[in-house]
Amino acid sequence: MVRTQLTRLPEKAVTDRAAVDALLDTARIGHVGLVADGHPLVIPTAIARLGDSVLVHGSTGSRWMRLLAGAAPACLTVTVVDGLVVARSAFESSMHYRSVVLFGSFSPVDPDEKVHALEVLIEALLPGRSREVRPSTRKELAATMVLALPIAEWSLKVSDGWPEDTPDDIAGDAWAGVLPLVERAGDPRPAPDLRGGIPVPTSVRSLANPGRTS
Amino acid sequence: MVRTQLTRLPEKAVTDRAAVDALLDTARIGHVGLVADGHPLVIPTAIARLGDSVLVHGSTGSRWMRLLAGAAPACLTVTVVDGLVVARSAFESSMHYRSVVLFGSFSPVDPDEKVHALEVLIEALLPGRSREVRPSTRKELAATMVLALPIAEWSLKVSDGWPEDTPDDIAGDAWAGVLPLVERAGDPRPAPDLRGGIPVPTSVRSLANPGRTS
Numbered sequence: 001m002v003r004t005q006l007t008r009l010p011e012k013a014v015t016d017r018a019a020v021d022a023l024l025d026t027a028r029i030g031h032v033g034l035v036a037d038g039h040p041l042v043i044p045t046a047i048a049r050l051g052d053s054v055l056v057h058g059s060t061g062s063r064w065m066r067l068l069a070g071a072a073p074a075c076l077t078v079t080v081v082d083g084l085v086v087a088r089s090a091f092e093s094s095m096h097y098r099s100v101v102l103f104g105s106f107s108p109v110d111p112d113e114k115v116h117a118l119e120v121l122i123e124a125l126l127p128g129r130s131r132e133v134r135p136s137t138r139k140e141l142a143a144t145m146v147l148a149l150p151i152a153e154w155s156l157k158v159s160d161g162w163p164e165d166t167p168d169d170i171a172g173d174a175w176a177g178v179l180p181l182v183e184r185a186g187d188p189r190p191a192p193d194l195r196g197g198i199p200v201p202t203s204v205r206s207l208a209n210p211g212r213t214s
Numbered sequence: 215m216v217r218t219q220l221t222r223l224p225e226k227a228v229t230d231r232a233a234v235d236a237l238l239d240t241a242r243i244g245h246v247g248l249v250a251d252g253h254p255l256v257i258p259t260a261i262a263r264l265g266d267s268v269l270v271h272g273s274t275g276s277r278w279m280r281l282l283a284g285a286a287p288a289c290l291t292v293t294v295v296d297g298l299v300v301a302r303s304a305f306e307s308s309m310h311y312r313s314v315v316l317f318g319s320f321s322p323v324d325p326d327e328k329v330h331a332l333e334v335l336i337e338a339l340l341p342g343r344s345r346e347v348r349p350s351t352r353k354e355l356a357a358t359m360v361l362a363l364p365i366a367e368w369s370l371k372v373s374d375g376w377p378e379d380t381p382d383d384i385a386g387d388a389w390a391g392v393l394p395l396v397e398r399a400g401d402p403r404p405a406p407d408l409r410g411g412i413p414v415p416t417s418v419r420s421l422a423n424p425g426r427t428s
Binding site: 028029031032033034035038039040041042043044046073074075076077079081083084086087088089090091093094095097099101103118119121122125126129130132133134136137140143144162163165169170171172173174175176177178179180181182183184185186187188189190191192193194195198199200201203204207208 | 243245246255258290301303308313333339354376379383387393405409413414417
């Protein structure tokens, strides 16, 4: 479809659904676009993949969630920057990134799948956390809207190559390469109201420890 | 304006323009929303702040750049995730983040400011790099469109607090706190076609070295 032809650099387009899933499973947030009062609106939101859908959640009082729940045409873009492409010229300098643009409409998840959908969302935020917290209350469930966007119409772009400098530039004196960028977790900071004797849980330790490079 | 009232959590709204600038100066990318053929479209793009504007650039052949250059109503959202808010319940769990939503229309930068605007963009990608590469050629300049969005109508949301659990949950056994997330640069990877004897430049070393925690 025309709408999914976003780029004039077709070599960067990737048609592998598994790569879409891997990106959605890596990213913590996406940016949802919708049209409100005739104007574009882009909202950042936590995301999680559940099978062939992407889940978002929010307050039942949220204006943009209500618009999405009403099947407004939507666009969800999920981007991860993996590094800097340091070319020999400004023109060729860029980033390593993965970005998927999904088109379609959100719809509320079935009521009997809502508890599971919220578990998937908390697991996407912090793997293992769903088993460390109490179940959601009926009041909490009633205050939360969970919407799903089918992974049906999408466009994935991946930039993961080396700088593509001209022969003249390659013969020059400028350095070229890639500087990888990664997300690292710092040391967990206990809440001021944390009671004594409660250890840092497995979920937090698992995410924090891979961040140590020493 | 109604369009800037995005949240039902007013305590998170920040009206400090300096905080907007700090966020725009920190983030590498933003997500541009526009309406194309009646449908929302959200595109990730490198950003840089120049005074009271946000700059984006792209190919003159890019469809979305051409739409923006035509003063299409636009929304630019720039988000940085700073950490995970690990609450005692799934319901209260969230993220530390900063997100600004800017509304307006882009317009091409003045031709006599284009060279400087591109310097600002390469400096935002990698500080110090503009002095390490050759000047852009006339052909490169002609192939590149640089657009500016005024920082005029915006909404900034910042989440940087502790978990806000109920007294019952605080009295329970679950841990609570914040797990900071930071971006780190890895080791620079020289391009396969890099000629011998060219050292890693200052710009790359400056960004890479703070990433070492050992």
